[in-house]
Amino acid sequence: MLDLRVPLGDGETPTSFCSRLALHNCYANVQEFCSDMGIQFQQVIDGDQSALARLAELGDVDIERLTRWAVYQRSDVFHSIQGQILPRSALRLLLVRVCPACLASDKERWASLGYAAPYGRVEWLVESIRTCPVHGHPLVTLGDNPEQGHPQDFSRRITQCFSDLTAQCKDGLARPFSELEKYLRCRLAGNPYPDTPWLNAMPFYAAARLCEIVGAV
Structure with missing residues (x-):
């Protein structure tokens, strides 16, 4: 168990949780963190059971809660979430999509965690879900920037542009959840x-x- 831990958010993916642990423990990126902890980040991404069990141990969270929103790789083309089968084309695995209002709310809720407070929701990965059910804000896709490291290093990615993202909360873009x-x-x-x-x-x-x-x- 790590001394520095973060709470597991409702609907949070294991990849997001892993990234937040890495940032909170002052690692430069999630790959270095995983390497030191004896797992590979790609294993977490793919839903490897041994890697997720190790992650749950490190973060001191219930394994069933952690794995509930895992994205399991079933083949080169298909993944599953909660038993629902989705092709890679129906998921946004290599892009980070967020609700700016959720990020701001997370950071306010867990202020002591800094940028390790905001977390990634599983529904943000689903292409056909484009609106936040809580705030009605259109989901925002972060631009592709190689300097920000691994595309699924959630905390590292949002840290680079947090102010710009949360500024969009004031734009009055709310719309109904379809x-x-x-x-x-x-x-x-x-x-x-x-x-x-x-x-x-x-x-x-x-x-x-x-x-x-x-x-x-």
């Missing part, structure tokens, strides 16, 4: 709509795509 986004979020959490059995029977990504084409849930 019915499709509500459906996908509930289904991802294991609570699919009971009155849409035909849609629930479809793979997650196929249901999302169909609804986007038809324009309704």
Whole structure:
């Protein structure tokens, strides 16, 4: 167990949690942290059980809570979250998408953690979810900058542009969370709509795509 730890956020991915631990323990990047801890960051990304167990031990968190929102690599093309199958094209694994208002709220809530306070939500990885359900803010995609290190080093990435991101909270861009986004979020959490059995029977990504084409849930 590490002396310096961070709380596991609701809906937080293991990759985000790992990145936050690395930053809070003053590592230059998440890869160095993982190397010193005897795991590989790619193992965390892929949902390797032994790596996630080690991460849970280091962060002193319940393994079931940590793995609930893990992204498991099932093949070169497909991943799964909570048993829902998604192709790589339906996920934004190499881009960081965030709600600026959530980042600001996290930092205010856990002020003593500094930039290790904000955490990445699993729903931000899903391409078809483009709005924050809490703040109604459109999700913002961080630009690709090689100098910021590994694309999934969440804390390191947002630290570089935190002020610019949170400034967008004042832009008044709030919009309703769409019915499709509500459906996908509930289904991802294991609570699919009971009155849409035909849609629930479809793979997650196929249901999302169909609804986007038809324009309704």
